[in-house]
Amino acid sequence: MSYSLKVKEELSNLPTGKYEENKAEIYSILVFSKHLMNKKYLFVSECKQLVEKISFYLYNTSENKVKTENFLFYLPFDRNLDIKKMTNNLQNLMSTSDNAYLPPILRGAFLSCGNITNPKSNYHLEFSLKDNTHSDLLVNALKKVNVANLMPKITRRKSGIYIYMKDHTQIIDFLTYIGATNSSMQFIQIKMMKEVRNYINRTTNFETANITKTTFAASEQIHKIRKLRRSEAWSKMPEHLKQTAILRLKNPYLSLSELSKLSPEPITKSGVSYRLKKILEYYK
Numbered sequence: 001m002s003y004s005l006k007v008k009e010e011l012s013n014l015p016t017g018k019y020e021e022n023k024a025e026i027y028s029i030l031v032f033s034k035h036l037m038n039k040k041y042l043f044v045s046e047c048k049q050l051v052e053k054i055s056f057y058l059y060n061t062s063e064n065k066v067k068t069e070n071f072l073f074y075l076p077f078d079r080n081l082d083i084k085k086m087t088n089n090l091q092n093l094m095s096t097s098d099n100a101y102l103p104p105i106l107r108g109a110f111l112s113c114g115n116i117t118n119p120k121s122n123y124h125l126e127f128s129l130k131d132n133t134h135s136d137l138l139v140n141a142l143k144k145v146n147v148a149n150l151m152p153k154i155t156r157r158k159s160g161i162y163i164y165m166k167d168h169t170q171i172i173d174f175l176t177y178i179g180a181t182n183s184s185m186q187f188i189q190i191k192m193m194k195e196v197r198n199y200i201n202r203t204t205n206f207e208t209a210n211i212t213k214t215t216f217a218a219s220e221q222i223h224k225i226r227k228l229r230r231s232e233a234w235s236k237m238p239e240h241l242k243q244t245a246i247l248r249l250k251n252p253y254l255s256l257s258e259l260s261k262l263s264p265e266p267i268t269k270s271g272v273s274y275r276l277k278k279i280l281e282y283y284k
Contacts, residue, residue: 002118003116003117003118003119003183004114004115004116004117004118005046005047006183007110007116007175007180007183008045008046008047008049008050008110008111008114009047009049010180010182010183011107011110011111011178011179011180012047012049012050012052012053012111013049014179017104020093020101021100021101021103021104022057022104023089024089024090024093024101024104024105024108025104025105025107025108025111026053026054026057026108027086027089027090027105027108028090028104028105028106028107028108028109028112029043029050029053029054029108029109029111029112030043030054030081030083030086030112031083031086031087031090031108031112031134031137032108032109032112032113032127032129032134032138033112033113034113034128034130034160042054042058042074042075042076042081043074043075044072044073044074044075045072045073045074045111045112046071046072046073047073047111048066048068048073050073050111051066051073051074051075052066052073054075055075058075087133087137090105090137091137093105094137094140094141094144099144099145099146102141102144102145102177103177103178103179105141106141106142106145106174106177106178107178107179109127109138109141110127110178113127113128113129114126114127114128115127115128116171116175119168119171119187119190119191119194120190120194123166123167123168123171123191124164124165124166125164125165125166125171125174126162126163126164126165127162127163127164128159128160128161128162129160129161129162129163130160130161131160131161132161134161135154135161135163138152138163139152139154139163142163142174145174145177147173147177148170148173148174148177149170149173150165150170150173150174151165151167151170152164152165153165153166168187168191171187172184172187172188172191175187214253214255215253218248218252218253218254219252221248221276221279221280222248222249222252224279224280224283225245225248225249225279225283226249227283228245228279228282228283229245233282233283234282236282237279237282240265240275241275241278241279241282243263243264243265244259244263244272244275244276244279245279247259247262247263248276256269256272256273256276257269259272260272
């Protein structure tokens with residue numbers, strides 16, 4: 001089952017609200033559907049609960065009404081619906097000062113033409129619309145949400161007009177606003193797990209790079225110190241440099257900071273680095 005379908009099932013199973021709110025949601029589902037003009041179907045969806053909800057509204061029953069074919073559920077078209085009148089009603093409900101009908105309207109729009117990508121792979125929520133009238137209606141509804149800063153974007157393709165959001169904060173706020181609280185919490189949990197995993201990967205890569213760099217530098221130092229000890233230059237070196245050189249030979253895998261702690265005399269990390277550079281000058 002896709003993540004998008006899980007969200008739609010959660011929304012379709014929400015408790016019934018007030019009559020006007022339910023009507024706003026049903027009108028929104030029907031208005032934003034791409035299949036109402038098709039002579040064969042009235043409404044089609046992969047979500048059975050959603051199609052049953054439409055059937056209950058139109059016929060007071062889903063028995064022998066909801067059909068299934070190729071993993072889709074549909075309601076046969078057998079009555080005329082005044083979509084233009086429903087659209088006008090939605091616009092009137094959207095114009096109320098308290099925005100009370102926005103949640104059911106936006107919930108209906110998502111149930112009808114919305115889709116959301118599994119946050120494990122990507123952050124993307126979109127609506128597929130038929131024409132400019134429906135896209136303008138939905139964009140206006142999204143922008144009227146005053147409890148969240150929703151900034152939908154629009155793109156046009158051959159298959160229609162698409163309104164989408166890619167910002168994870170906006171998607172989470174939208175899911176919460178339309179009543180998909182469980183899906184919203186799951187989205188947040190997945191996002192947090194991704195961030196932790198990415199942090200661990202970045203930290204591991206950083207530490208691996210540091211270890212590789214330290215090992216390569218130490219290997220080069222040890223090679224040159226061994227040659228230096230077999231040359232006349234070794235006898236000309238000061239004792240404190242010889243001491244650091246031998247310390248490096250005995251501890252080939254330690255960092256400069258760790259070498260400074262093992263030094264018999266107090267010395268900083270930068271002091272060890274300076275001594276090793278002086279040793280390599282003797283090697284040259």
